[in-house]
Amino acid sequence: MSEAENPVSKRAPIHAAMQQFPVEQGELVIGGERLSLLAARVGQTPFYAYDRSLLRQRVGELRLALPAGIKLHYAMKANPMPAVVGLMAGLVDGIDVASSGELKVALDAGADAREISFAGPGKREAELRQAVASRVLINVESFRELTLLQRISDALGLPARVAVRVNPDFELKGSGMKMGGGPKQFGVDAEQLPDLLVQLARSGLAFEGFHLFAGSQNLRPESICEAQLKSYELALRLAEFAPMPVKFLNLGGGFGIPYFPGETRLDLRPIADNLARLLDRARSELPQAELVIELGRYLVGEAGVYVTRIVDRKVSRGQVYLVTDGGLNHHLSASGNFGQVIRKNYPVTIGNRAGQVEREQASVVGPLCTPLDLLADRMELPVAQEGDLAVIFQSGAYGASASPQAFLGHGPCVEVLV
Numbered sequence: 001m002s003e004a005e006n007p008v009s010k011r012a013p014i015h016a017a018m019q020q021f022p023v024e025q026g027e028l029v030i031g032g033e034r035l036s037l038l039a040a041r042v043g044q045t046p047f048y049a050y051d052r053s054l055l056r057q058r059v060g061e062l063r064l065a066l067p068a069g070i071k072l073h074y075a076m077k078a079n080p081m082p083a084v085v086g087l088m089a090g091l092v093d094g095i096d097v098a099s100s101g102e103l104k105v106a107l108d109a110g111a112d113a114r115e116i117s118f119a120g121p122g123k124r125e126a127e128l129r130q131a132v133a134s135r136v137l138i139n140v141e142s143f144r145e146l147t148l149l150q151r152i153s154d155a156l157g158l159p160a161r162v163a164v165r166v167n168p169d170f171e172l173k174g175s176g177m178k179m180g181g182g183p184k185q186f187g188v189d190a191e192q193l194p195d196l197l198v199q200l201a202r203s204g205l206a207f208e209g210f211h212l213f214a215g216s217q218n219l220r221p222e223s224i225c226e227a228q229l230k231s232y233e234l235a236l237r238l239a240e241f242a243p244m245p246v247k248f249l250n251l252g253g254g255f256g257i258p259y260f261p262g263e264t265r266l267d268l269r270p271i272a273d274n275l276a277r278l279l280d281r282a283r284s285e286l287p288q289a290e291l292v293i294e295l296g297r298y299l300v301g302e303a304g305v306y307v308t309r310i311v312d313r314k315v316s317r318g319q320v321y322l323v324t325d326g327g328l329n330h331h332l333s334a335s336g337n338f339g340q341v342i343r344k345n346y347p348v349t350i351g352n353r354a355g356q357v358e359r360e361q362a363s364v365v366g367p368l369c370t371p372l373d374l375l376a377d378r379m380e381l382p383v384a385q386e387g388d389l390a391v392i393f394q395s396g397a398y399g400a401s402a403s404p405q406a407f408l409g410h411g412p413c414v415e416v417l418v
């Protein structure tokens, strides 16, 4: 049967099943509590809820899947809620921060400074000083940062711990966001590394290794494996120019989660096999190096929901609109305005009507005076009324902290770890 005749191939793509939250009495259960009771406990809508047991489960499953020698870091920009960072700090091997504000949260949460690394373009002098004094690993991203670190280290009498973030000469194919390859503001171009390493050797700073990060939100294991292999081989070539043996090699991350129709969960097996081969090579080629991967959304994204209450149900020229008390002001990403090229629906449901058979096509929109404030565009949903709770899945990463909460003055949302 050809593609054209195959009725299955014509069906619209659907969202991956969202089975991480059980259903009881027709309601989603989050953190062990039925949604309506959780909403009562929180005391307001909208809110984000992150499920502790799912966070633990995710890290546990990942550890089981990956070879034991791989170190797992949490990139906290995905979800910087202090309670989440505190929980994650106890589960992973290190925390990656991207500002002095994040550094403070990580240190306050009890993360071990020796296992914190600090990356990001345009680090200010004051931030670099805080990082040196905190004894965290600093991923140097320019010649300027290296010069400043020399001065700061001299002044403090404390040699900065540095790794060099490399802008690789390749990219992570098929990524939601590319962060390496070609001209970039991140890291130092691989071609300039020999010169930088000469300056580093003269600086007296404590060189520890390399950091490579090629891209984000990738669901293709073969692309992730290819980027990891290329990162490893690039680091191996650069190690010849390094003043000291490589102790730290961060191969990046990029593990994606399914957000949109047609996307499926990442198959970890090929990635685990690939990492096992790299660990094997490193034993002889970079004997002092520990191999690190850094993940954000993969660790926390699926454990979180955004919950907003339906304030109004309207029918406009035959189209049902469920107007909620929160929208893109709290969840920019679900509205399609956080780096997406084409807007697609996140998985959405009516969380207090989870078992309901009566369904209809409806759009879920927030309360903002802009057509951009769209949380679900003509989705099939349980028939809902005023007072019901619309739930957006896959919301544990790049939600509250990545949204313009002051826009239109509706006030901030609440976040709970349950």
Ligand SMILES: *Cc1c(COP(=O)(O)O)cnc(C)c1O
Pocket: 075, 077, 078, 096, 119, 213, 215, 216, 217, 253, 254, 255, 294, 295, 296, 297, 298, 397
């Ligand atoms: C943003 C970022 C991450 C996390 O990306 P995810 O897609 O959330 O996994 C990891 N490392 C660096 C350097 C980043 O900038």
